[in-house]
Amino acid sequence: MSQHYTQFSSFSEAFIGFAQEARRRGFPTGIQCTKDTVESALFGLWPDKALFEYALTSLFCHEEEERAVFKKLYTQFWKQKGTIIQDKRTNKNQKSVLSSSSSAVMLGTGDTGSSEEGEEAKTTTGANTKETLKRTDFAYLTKYQSSLLDELSEKLVKEMSQRLKRRKKKSTKGQIDIANSIRTNIQNGGNILKLAKKNKKRDKYRLMVLLDVSGSMDKYSFYLLKFLWALRSNFKQIEVFTFSTQLMRITDYISDKNMAIALAMVSQNARHWSGGTKIGTCLKDFNDNYAKRYLNGKTMTIVLSDGLDTGEPEVLETAMQQIKMRSKKLIWLNPLKGMQGYEPIQMGMKAALPSLNHFGSAHNFESLLTLEKLLQDA
């Protein structure tokens, strides 16, 4: 049940009550914020509802996404009995609400239908939907959420690659090159006025991604593919293969700038999608035919698979060892690892584990973003 300003005996108590209500709804505010709320009211902003709302928005919201939720909370708390708080901003939706008298009555009385009240409260809790979305398991996403996630993932990957690019540029620091410093400073009579530096050249990784598209991965492979597409559009040196019962290189297909086209290309050409799983044989095939060409001492190989193998574990074990020898780092990301109580006891996973540098989860978007740390030098 949400609170209303009439429940408080004075306005100053209502201000405090509002700040507490906001805190309860997940807005990260402290005592300072409550104090600022009261002060802004004292500056003469208070009777003017529109200005007061702007002021509180700037105090309580720390992100663009929170604004809509805050607006709802604010309107609900301060709404007048019988009237509506007018919004001065030119908002077409608002105007239509004002013009239609029936909805005005409903908004004004505030107590028509307790179900609506409950609905409101539900949508208001959790000020940040973005964070929740990042943590939702891919397997449990609704259709609506998945479209939201598409947008979010594209944006986040873009940001990630931007950060990584910047990190690469930063190389003005380095060890002092003593000999060179003395040499360049001879013209200053031997006084060291300018230090020469030497930079260690940083190795850049190349990325090799092996994506499992077998039936057991169905819930995840689609999202992982989208993520790879986003990665591909931001990282130059990346190769992507899919495998289930056979191996296929899809780097060229997902290179299209348009995600829909890229995904269509992949689905047109991937005949083994949702098939059985022969990880061992597929990786052996990879080693025999592609590894020499695509792997070298600078490659980071990432396997995205649930590790539910139907082939011989020995084949997988040797294949993994070989890949490990050929690449700088070998990483396995397993969507099942996000499940509570998961342990890598399946034959396939057990066989692969000893060769891995890193074993992580890949069940939601947040876990994929942790790749950033590993990608820092890519």
Next chain:
Amino acid sequence: MVDNPRDLIPIIDNLGYVIDEELATVLFLMQKLEKPLLLEGNPGVGKTKVAYILADMLGYEIVRLQCYEGLDVNNAIYEWNYQKQLLAIKISESSTKSDKEKEDMIFGEDYLLKRPLLKAISNNKRMILLIDEIDRADEEFEAFLLELLSDFQISIPELGTISAKHKPIVVLTSNRTRELGDALKRRCLYHWVDYPSPEKEMLIIKKHLPNIEAKLADQIAVFVEKVRTLKLDKTPGIAETIDWARGIAALNNDDAAMYNSLSCLLKSNSDIRAVKKEFFTKS
């Protein structure tokens, strides 16, 4: 100092910046509460400009700190002028001063290079401190900034603590390439600067190009709004819109001008192609 945020609007309008009620309220509040202001928004929506307008309006000097990855204390606060110090030692080699006197001399204020943050704090008059693109700086620097923004003092080991003579008015901007820490956000007023509505953008165009036809300005603003709904490599900001309006005006505003000057608005070949395909297929 005005008593109502609405009174700010005409003042700022006269300075050549179109401002809405919400931002005016936030600017009013930041002066009253003496809190820093954090502006977030996409590139090219006029975040940095806000600081300059504030400076213009209040008649304060502005000092700008452009953030980048690897920005450190030496570049943000102070650095000793090593060259000058070395020369001073050389010159005073034959003087009769004691070592202590020499040391006091070369670690005096004359040998201190003031970087933006120290400048903003130690100035004799109140200043506007613009910390631009804070999202580019590392988290360590952000943490350091926190200390400065709450106490407004800096300690230099050789000189002691320098407290602000006048609290500077601080404006931070961010393009949101990374999330800023909660601690920093809590200390600031927050305002999200969005792309302007077509009505507002039209006013902005007119402000910059007073001689433009009203109909053309309107057309441009509406068109740019549509362009912004497309998925582009780089969504055009306000500066691009103004450039484009200038371009069209320079081409004598004939029928093909809009089509031919698209490169003023869009900065990549694929964007131009996408927009042409979407809106200019007939011509």
